[in-house]
Amino acid sequence: MRALALVVWGCSLVACSHTPKAEMPKPTAPELERVDVFGSKHLDRDTALAKWGDDLARFVRETETQGPHFGELKEALEAKIKASGKFALVDVSAITYFSPNRSYVTVDLVDAEDTQRLKFAPAPTGTHPDPDGLLALWHEYQETAMGLLMKGEIKLDKDNREKCPFWHCITFAHESLTKYRDAFATRVAPHEAELAEILRTDRDAGHRAFAAFLLAHIADGKKVVEYMLPSIDDESELVRNNAMRVLALIANDHPEIAVPVAPIIAALQFPLTTDRNKAAAILDGIAKHDPTSHAQIKAGAGALLVEMLALKQPNNHDFAYTILKSISGQDLGEHAVDSWRAWVSGKAASPKSRS
Numbered sequence: 001m002r003a004l005a006l007v008v009w010g011c012s013l014v015a016c017s018h019t020p021k022a023e024m025p026k027p028t029a030p031e032l033e034r035v036d037v038f039g040s041k042h043l044d045r046d047t048a049l050a051k052w053g054d055d056l057a058r059f060v061r062e063t064e065t066q067g068p069h070f071g072e073l074k075e076a077l078e079a080k081i082k083a084s085g086k087f088a089l090v091d092v093s094a095i096t097y098f099s100p101n102r103s104y105v106t107v108d109l110v111d112a113e114d115t116q117r118l119k120f121a122p123a124p125t126g127t128h129p130d131p132d133g134l135l136a137l138w139h140e141y142q143e144t145a146m147g148l149l150m151k152g153e154i155k156l157d158k159d160n161r162e163k164c165p166f167w168h169c170i171t172f173a174h175e176s177l178t179k180y181r182d183a184f185a186t187r188v189a190p191h192e193a194e195l196a197e198i199l200r201t202d203r204d205a206g207h208r209a210f211a212a213f214l215l216a217h218i219a220d221g222k223k224v225v226e227y228m229l230p231s232i233d234d235e236s237e238l239v240r241n242n243a244m245r246v247l248a249l250i251a252n253d254h255p256e257i258a259v260p261v262a263p264i265i266a267a268l269q270f271p272l273t274t275d276r277n278k279a280a281a282i283l284d285g286i287a288k289h290d291p292t293s294h295a296q297i298k299a300g301a302g303a304l305l306v307e308m309l310a311l312k313q314p315n316n317h318d319f320a321y322t323i324l325k326s327i328s329g330q331d332l333g334e335h336a337v338d339s340w341r342a343w344v345s346g347k348a349a350s351p352k353s354r355s
Helices: 030-034 045-064 070-083 112-118 131-150 175-187 189-201 205-215 221-233 237-253 262-268 273-289 291-309 314-328 337-345
Strands: 035-038 087-097 102-111
Touching (some): 030 035, 030 102, 035 045, 045 070, 045 087, 045 102, 070 087, 070 102, 102 112, 131 175, 131 189, 189 205, 205 221, 221 237, 221 262, 262 291, 273 291, 273 314, 291 337, 314 337
Parallel strands (some): 035 102
């Protein structure tokens, strides 16, 4: 996978975005149907595609073919976009889906005046030994599993997921992965304290990210939630991603374990598409299982969920749609952005509960 990773804003991103003075030519490359631009009041998707459509289409193709120029194309695109305006962050990322093999690209932007969106916890400075070689073992497992997925030797069916024996799984659906499953089941618990310390204080973001996934193999799910919550605010996007992925599986598969809503709503407004998709995955589980959360989600995240609904990126768009249906009790349409915006703003009729 070439995923570059598994407070309410004062106005909507669409309503506050820059409107070109004259109609821009619309690029025709089919790859651009899989490109989003998100997060800026000053640069919208149409303008970005008109200016850099050829570069973005080439970046999508390079991602899908796993070409050798992925890194340099990303760097060049980010430099061009950053030079065009006052941005605190420009990040061009690609997420590849396995079935079918298709990549979606997001240009994430943070305007210079919105730097509060980039404020995370200070980077830890500690160093720790690898307890029982578990960090190295997780790295080996992850490389093996992702290799099998990329080669098509494992197919993940979202409608018929394998049963996970832990609080979080990537996959063990291949005989070569059984040894890792068994090792995590027996070797993690004796080193819970060391792994928790690594997650909190190790200066190596990769080690912290591995520790988050490893801690999902202890027996106490409530403790797993307690371990993950501070890491939502980690300065590393990878650590945030892993901690929220664990919380997402708990929120969806184990509703008996509470995940607080407020920090997840805050994370939905972080700068990257991987932040949004994991925070939205958590909110999706909470919204489905806990009706008492609906008003809080609507008030704190409703407007942003509507902007996510307008995106091409499946793991942003799809979660936004299912969350909006859960918290409203109705279905206004998968692409009915204006209707959902009216509902969030209170300008639509009150919904009737679905039967």
